[in-house]
Amino acid sequence: QVQLQESGPGLLKPSETLSLTCSVSGYSISSGYHWGWIRQPPGKGLEWIGSISRSGSTYYNPSLQSRVAISVGTSKNQFSLWVSSVTAADTAMYYCARQGVAVAGRGEFDYWGQGNLVIVSS
Amino acid sequence: EIVLTQSPGTLSLSPGERATLSCRASQSVSSYLAWYQQKPGQAPRLLIYGASIRATGTGIPARFSGSGSGTDFALTISRLEPEDFAVYYCQQYGDSPLTFGGGTKVEIK
Numbered sequence: 293q294v295q296l297q298e299s300g301p302g303l304l305k306p307s308e309t310l311s312l313t314c315s316v317s318g319y320s321i322s323s324g325y326h327w328g329w330i331r332q333p334p335g336k337g338l339e340w341i342g343s344i345s346r347s348g349s350t351y352y353n354p355s356l357q358s359r360v361a362i363s364v365g366t367s368k369n370q371f372s373l374w375v376s377s378v379t380a381a382d383t384a385m386y387y388c389a390r391q392g393v394a395v396a397g398r399g400e401f402d403y404w405g406q407g408n409l410v411i412v413s414s
Numbered sequence: 415e416i417v418l419t420q421s422p423g424t425l426s427l428s429p430g431e432r433a434t435l436s437c438r439a440s441q442s443v444s445s446y447l448a449w450y451q452q453k454p455g456q457a458p459r460l461l462i463y464g465a466s467i468r469a470t471g472t473g474i475p476a477r478f479s480g481s482g483s484g485t486d487f488a489l490t491i492s493r494l495e496p497e498d499f500a501v502y503y504c505q506q507y508g509d510s511p512l513t514f515g516g517g518t519k520v521e522i523k
Contacts, residue, residue, distance in 0.1 A: 294471070338458065338503055340512040353511040354415075387457055394464075398507040400448035402471060404457035 294318040296388050298408035305414055310375040312408055313365075314388030321369050322346050326391035328401060329362065329373045331384040339384075343391050344371055351397035378412045385409050416440050416506050418515035426523040433491040435502055435518045442484045443508025449480055449489045452517075453500045461502075462489065494520070 300312035314327070321327060328343035342352035344362045352360050361374045375382060385407040392399030417440040427433055437447065445465040450458035460469045462480035465487060477492040491498055499522050504515040 337516050338505070338514040340514070343512075351510060355511070392463065394446055394507055397510060398446070398512060400460060400463040400505065400507060401450075401458070402460045402463075402469060404459070407457055 294390060294403040296390065296403060296405035298386060298388050298405045300386075300408050300410070302409055302411060304378050304410060304412050306379050306412060307377055308412075310373070310378050310382065310386075310410055310412075312373045312386055312388075312410075314371050314373075314405060316369045316371075316390075319390070321364055321371060324393075326351075326393055326397065326399060327362075327364065327371045328389050328391040330387045330389060330401065330404075331382075332387070332407075333384045341373065341375075341386075343397060345393075345397075349397070380412050383410065383412045415511055416443060416509050416513055418504050418506055418513055420502075420504060420515035420518045422518060423516075424519045424521060426521050427494055428523045429494050429496055431494050433489075433494055433498075433520055435489040435520070437482075437487040437489070437504035437515050439485045439487075439506055439508075441509075443506040445483050446506060446508035447480075447482070447487050448505045448507070449478075450503045450505065451498075451500050452503065458503060491520075496522075 295317045326343045329341040359376045364371045388405045389401035390403040421436045447465045449462040452458045466480045
């Protein structure tokens with residue numbers, strides 16, 4: 293059974309850098325698929341942040357690309373997200389998920405973590 | 415960016431009834447469309463991918479089915495069970511960036 297679990301701080305101040313890690317069990321990141329991050333502001337819809345392949349190729353949403361980085365730590369079967377210069381608009385539940393590869397960088401999300409709520413407030 | 419428009423915003427139905435949810439894309443995504451179910455306090459759950467392929471790893475019941483291609487898609491729940499009342503999202507992966515629709519809430523009438 294594939295399981296994902298996000299971890300990271302829940303409260304940040306404006307201008308700080310958000311850092312989250314997703315720990316994967318039941319499947320090796322290096323075996324395949326892409327691995328993605330999606331966020332959901334309270335009471336709103338879903339927004340794709342970006343994804344990374346097992347080889348380290350990254351794909352980002354242009355709306356966030358200048359502030360976002362995703363990397364894989366295969367030795368611990370984890371991948372991570374960084375979002376710099378956060379503002380209140382970055383307040384959201386952040387989900388990590390396993391992504392199918394219909395086309396390079398693009399696919400559906402079949403397994404999700406439970407989410408990590410990040411609040412940005414001074 | 416491809417915009418996905420879901421309708422209706424809210425669907426009020428009774429258990430046992432048939433639900434039909436719509437997702438329209440601003441340009442063709444071929445069959446690269448997925449549907450998710452989200453309940454309060456939970457992560458989204460993949461129901462359908464490839465427009466009509468029921469997800470198997472997460473035990474999706476046969477009462478859920480997807481159809482469509484190009485720009486017009488539908489998710490049908492043949493007979494609503496109490497656990498089906500939730501918010502449903504479509505997602506396209508025909509082009510980057512990946513985008514989601516705004517959601518349809520299926521509520522108990």
